[in-house]
Amino acid sequence: MxxxxxxxxxxxxxxxxxxxxxxxxxxxxxxxxxxxxxxxxxxxxxxxxxxxxxxxxxxxxxxxxxxxxxxxxxxxxxxxxxxxxxxxxxxxxxxxxxxxxxxxxxxxxxxxxxxxxxxxxxxxxxxxxxxxxxxxxxxxxxxxxxxxxxxxxxRPRATPPVRRLARERGIDLATVTGTGERGLVTRQDLDAVTTSPRMSETSGANRLPVAAATTAPARGDTRIPIRGVRKATAEAMVRSAFSAPQATVFVTVDVTATSQLVERLRARTETAEARPGLLAVVAKALCLAIRRTPDVNARWDDTAQEIVQSGAVHLGIAAATPRGLLVPVVRDADLLPLPELAAAIRSLAETARAGRTAPADLTGGTITITNVGVFGVDAGTPILTPGEAAILALGAVRRQPWEHDGAIALRDVVTLALSFDHRIVDGQQASRLLSDVGRILHDPGSVLALV
The missing domain is CATH 2.40.50.100 (RNA polymerase II/Efflux pump adaptor protein, barrel-sandwich hybrid domain)
Structure with a gap:
């Protein structure tokens, strides 16, 4: 042995x-x-x-x-x-x-x-x-x-915020019995000491009275260590913001026809299991629009002084998780039919939220979509994922009065925002891509003119 x-x-x-x-x-x-x-x-x-x-x-x-x-x-x-x-x-x-x-x-x-x-x-x-x-x-x-x-x-075991709070209250941690895991002194332990009769008897002139401490407990700052996903995201965003000149274009579109299409797809037996939603349709529209404007599906190679256009669309899907923002990648998204693309997006998002995404699935993207509409936000100016030339933000769908067939009617309306690296993509190219995506969402049948 x-x-x-x-x-x-x-x-x-x-x-x-x-x-x-x-x-x-x-x-x-x-x-x-x-x-x-x-x-x-x-x-x-x-x-x-x-x-x-x-x-x-x-x-x-x-x-x-x-x-x-x-x-x-x-x-x-x-x-x-x-x-x-x-x-x-x-x-x-x-x-x-x-x-x-x-x-x-x-x-x-x-x-x-x-x-x-x-x-x-x-x-x-x-x-x-x-x-x-x-x-x-x-x-x-x-x-x-x-x-x-x-x-x-x-010294007793306690986290940095608890140690700071103890100093602010003048409490000697050595006199406190920790009730946390393996004897860890917690904020609740300090509160119990502060409001105890013994504490009130030994309090100094600058100590809050027991009654005041009970009705208005001290509120200290909370310090959160920067590590893991938060640290990586912060570093990536700083690198992106200060390495590429970024600009954003917007378009607001009547997507009522796409909303109706999604309902029909979910009702059909052969596509119901995939549960395609607006995000999947936007992803498919983006892949189709890239065929006309491949410049956005590219990266800047500073070492070789070259713009590298990717031959495949590896689509990043920004996902909010308990651990922070993750961007899992759907490989060869442009080759997937809509039901398969919808299933892939849902699977990656669920895996990311469960914290089970493999590191390899978080790299290699060529363009990204972020769905800020799920938070009730109409629009935003997303920061590029490092190494990519564009990111598309999908806003919330609003049912609102809109011009339709020469009259005012209640329609489903959404705002799209495209941020792009101005070294690689010009305003004309970014606007054409965004207009193509908007046209597909406004009239899904218009896709026949793009393929």
Missing amino acids: AVKDFALPDLGEGLTESELVSWKVAVGDSVRLNQIIAEVETAKALVELPAPYDGRVSRLYVEPGVTVAVGEPLVAFEVAGAEPETAPAAASGGQAEVPEPTLVGYGARPDATSRPVRRARPGLTGAPGAASHGQTASPIASTAIAAATAAAAE
Whole structure:
């Protein structure tokens, strides 16, 4: 029986670190090859990590909430019939040991033999099960465990917002009993101390009276760490806004005919299962309009000083998720019939909201659609997805008075906005594309003039 470490593998797409979200196993559990043992969050998606061995979990090096670099150990397994691992310094010939690849399609990078320092969230120290079952820790693990133990003894565990609130209220955290997970001091614990008789007796001159604290509790700022999807989105938006000159054109269209078309499609047996909606029709219209104006389906290659027009339409669909904005990509969207395109968009959106989008499905887009209408917004000026020349925003459909056949009637009206990279796309090209999309939505039969 030998103990083998499993390090955070290289998950691809240039990602160098991930945050451990949760463990699916505990110390002492027996696991099978490819059994899901943990869930990590990259800057792009939640990823499930499978076990690389059959064996028993002997140690968990990392707590949930800790950011881990690629190549850093996550968990140790007792594996039957395996040779004990050899430290890189003891490798023969002075050469570093190459990490053993896993059997699940990815592993640690060959050069990732060092153990980078973990960057834990403040207040999260140690690792569950680190000293279980009499295992002897390595010098690195022993040092980390000792440091974590010392830190835990020196100050109570609490998040940065709670520590700040305690300072503002003059509360010594060492006197507070934490009721949170593993003794974490929470805001509610501070509130309980503030309103307790003991606190009122020991309050100083600048302390709020108990009655005042009860009726008007202190309201501190909340600090939210910038990481994961939010961090990646922020970096992408800044890069996009300051690397490409962006302009936006708008058109407001009567889409009553498209609304009626969607109702008929949903009533038909052969298309009802796909549940095509306005977004799918807009996506199809955009793909068709690109045939006349391929300039918008392009990117700027600064290194080669070339404009690269894509031969395929890989359509990004912006999706609001609990983790932030994600843009999964429908590959070869221009080749899909409307029902298949609708099904693909719905599937990608549901997967994104569930946090299960693979990193590879969030890259390689050539043009994007964002549906701000679902939030009741009429229009906007969307920022380009980095590396793309255009993004189309779909606003809310409004039932309102509109000119129709020489008279005023209640019609379904929507506003479309197209932001574009003015280095690649001129105003004439952007306007023609947007007009073509609007014409298709106003009169779906007009598509016959475009193909």
